[in-house]
Amino acid sequence: MAMLSEFMPLPARSPAEVRNVVEVGHKGEDGYLGHDPRAVEGLFPAIQVLECNGDIDVEAAHRIFLRICVEECRRGASWISDELADGLDALADLAVPELPYAAIGRSIFDSDPRSMFMAVYRCIEATYAYESMRRVVERLGLTHSWQELARALELEVGWHPQEASSLNLVLVNALDRDLVGICECLGVEPGQDLRSSTGKAIYRLRNEIVHFRPGVDSAQHQDIDWNRLCSRMIDIVFHTFTRAYVAP
Structure with missing residues (x-):
């Protein structure tokens, strides 16, 4: 009690x-x-006491915490559907150090689903420099990884990839069905260039969430199926991260 x-x-x-x-x-x-x-x-979820018997690094701890958070969602009242919970569980299986597991875990307990969208968006954002840096590494015959090159350019000369154009490059690795699903969630006509249409829709929603503009209707996102949208975003994360971080 x-x-x-x-x-x-x-x-x-x-x-x-x-x-x-x-x-x-x-x-x-x-x-x-x-x-x-x-x-x-009996009205509340069961209380669990967990213990770690060995040393774990910070990244592994965040992945474990994400799994615990997802399990709590399954046990108690949450806006997160089973499909989205399965996708979050699968993200923990991906075990990529650069994935912002901590932010995703925190967003699970936020009653505003836009926090989940932004946490998953950050996963896609982490691959923005991949294509450009990969080309530079290959052209110069460098032995450094694209992550090391991108980090060095940002620290030394302040270079960073342009978000809108980089997002469209990232979506090249996404499946058409996931892009169509996002367009449907955001009420956007896919058009002839599916990746460009999806990229604009995602980036526009991101800006509407991040930036405050007077006169913008605060209830404009109420009709979005956030479970479906975030599930499709997670599917895109799998394909982009597998290409950028996991594949040799």
């Missing part, structure tokens, strides 16, 4: 089940001695 009171988790039962327990009595009622602790406990 102390842990439930401190952490205030969301109930894992229906409103009717909660009322059946909560409304059985109240202070001041004759004979009321308090609610049955076991009945109250």
Whole structure:
């Protein structure tokens, strides 16, 4: 009861089940001695105590934390669907050091699904420099990785890839079905250039979330199917990261 009171988790039962327990009595009622602790406990997800028996690095800890967060979503009330939860689980399996696992894990418990979208967008953003740097590495015959070259250029001369154009390059590695799905979620006509249309739609939504503009309707994103959108974004992350970070 102390842990439930401190952490205030969301109930894992229906409103009717909660009322059946909560409304059985109240202070001041004759004979009321308090609610049955076991009945109250049964309204919430099971409390788990986890222990690590060996040393793990920070990246591995973030991946483990992501798995725990996803499992909590499955146990309790959450806006995240089973499909999206499966995709998040699969991201943890990818085990790529450059993937922002910590940000994804934190976004899971944010009631605003736009946080999840931005966390997954950051995964795609991490591959923006891939194509340009890969070409430079090949042309100059360098032994350094494209990540090392991109990091050095940013630190020494302030170079960074242009987001809008780089996003379209990244989407070359995405499957058409995922791009079409994103266009449908955002109410965009794919047009003749599917990747360009999808890239513009994703980048426009990103800007609407990140930048405040007077007169913009704050409720304009309410009709978006965030579960489907984020699931398709995760599918794109798999294909872009597999190409940029995993494939030899």
